[in-house]
Amino acid sequence: MSDTREEILNLAEDLIRTKGYNAFSYRDISVPLNIKNAAIHYHFNSKADLGKAIINRTRQNLVKESNLWKDLSPVEQLNKFISIYEKSLLRNQICFMGALGPSYETLPEQMQTELTLASEEIRAYLRNVLQRGLDNGSFNFTETVSEKADMIIASLLSSLILTRVTKENIFLQIRNTILKGV
Amino acid sequence: MSDTREEILNLAEDLIRTKGYNAFSYRDISVPLNIKNAAIHYHFNSKADLGKAIINRTRQNLVKESNLWKDLSPVEQLNKFISIYEKSLLRNQICFMGALGPSYETLPEQMQTELTLASEEIRAYLRNVLQRGLDNGSFNFTETVSEKADMIIASLLSSLILTRVTKENIFLQIRNTILKGV
DNA sequence: TTGCATACTTACTTGCAAGTAAGTATGTTT
DNA sequence: AAACATACTTACTTGCAAGTAAGTATGCAA
DSSP states (O other), rough: OOOOHHHHHHOOOOOOOOTGGGGGGGHHHHHHTTOOHHHHHHHHHHHHHHHHHHHHHHHHHHHHHHTTTTTHHHHHHHHHHHHHHHHHHTTTTOOOOHGGGGGGGGSHHHHHHHHHEEEEEHHHHHHHHHHHHTTTTTTTSOOOOOHHHHHHHHHHHHHHHHHHHHHSHHHHHHHHHHTTTT | OOHHHHHHHHHHHHHHHOOGGGGGGHHHHHHHHHHHHHHHHHHHHSSSHHHHHHHHHHHHHHHHHHHHHTTHHHHHHHHHHHHHHHHHTTOOOOOHHHHHHGGGSSHHHHHHHHHHHHHHHHHHHHHHHHHHHHHHSOOOOSSSSHHHHHHHHHHHHHHHHHHHHHHHOOOHHHHHHHTTTT
């Protein structure tokens, strides 16, 4: 994969996660990278293809990272999971689900499909971590694993959005509440 | 206030909450209402003014509604609060905070200000309900009131987004989990 | 040394976006 | 009856959006 292709992906992902898919243009990519708009089209036929590639890369990242973590305890894995959101916050980004989810209805079909697949994978991963934590006694919540997983994902997603809007560190508060509740 | 002005507000709010601020145009309003784009400009100088008016109206709605509920018990008030989100879901909308928050950085300054004010008011309202519920013994959670309020708001916000993306009724699950946890 | 693939640029098209200036119809006030 | 305000429409401008067709520089391969 050429450097340019990867730099386009990196920048476009940052733009999506700071401004949203419908608020960035090829100009926002071509000017900083010092290339022409047509160069973007050379690597990605359409904006939809670019968007799809970004979601797909993120999906693959979760697979790769969760593989690196597979021998960690459920508690440590939950912390790693939460740290993904913390890294976003430090870059002034929101998570890609929070960035793309609200405009789901406006997204090209291939992006919708990819995003729905991503949501399934994220939820399945966290359910697995929570179940193993229950099994080995390191977690002891009373909700179902599915309820708990969705509650954690939902609150983390919003925490990044609300940190922006309120100008308070909602993420920190939400993380504390999550950790107290497992 | 003329009918047209109100119809523009209603339709624009629906568009924001289904597609997002950056994904709708004056055409999406003028065509269904059978008016010209310039008629929108007659009522609202700019798209920013229209956006600001929508957030402001929503703020006033919360004041009005919470006033109607002021003699209800904390439990009933929490249910009323949650039902605001349920109504959004039934209209295939997400809440305005979930729709506008992710694109906060792209919003005109007057909309940002209005949105931040709205977030403060919503959080203050829910903190008040939760505190009174703790005081009269109808709630008994261990987190701080502030933590609990932000957790509830965050999870409700995301629940509407995730219901779209996952095609499962995440809202229902989140509501159950919230009600079990107070 | 010719040919071909890669990775672009140049130059262009089409279309829609927000916004504006000037005109018009209708009703109200003086 | 004249003047004015309200609530628009008509006709236009400017600008940027995605996308495309054709050309070019570089390097490797036969």
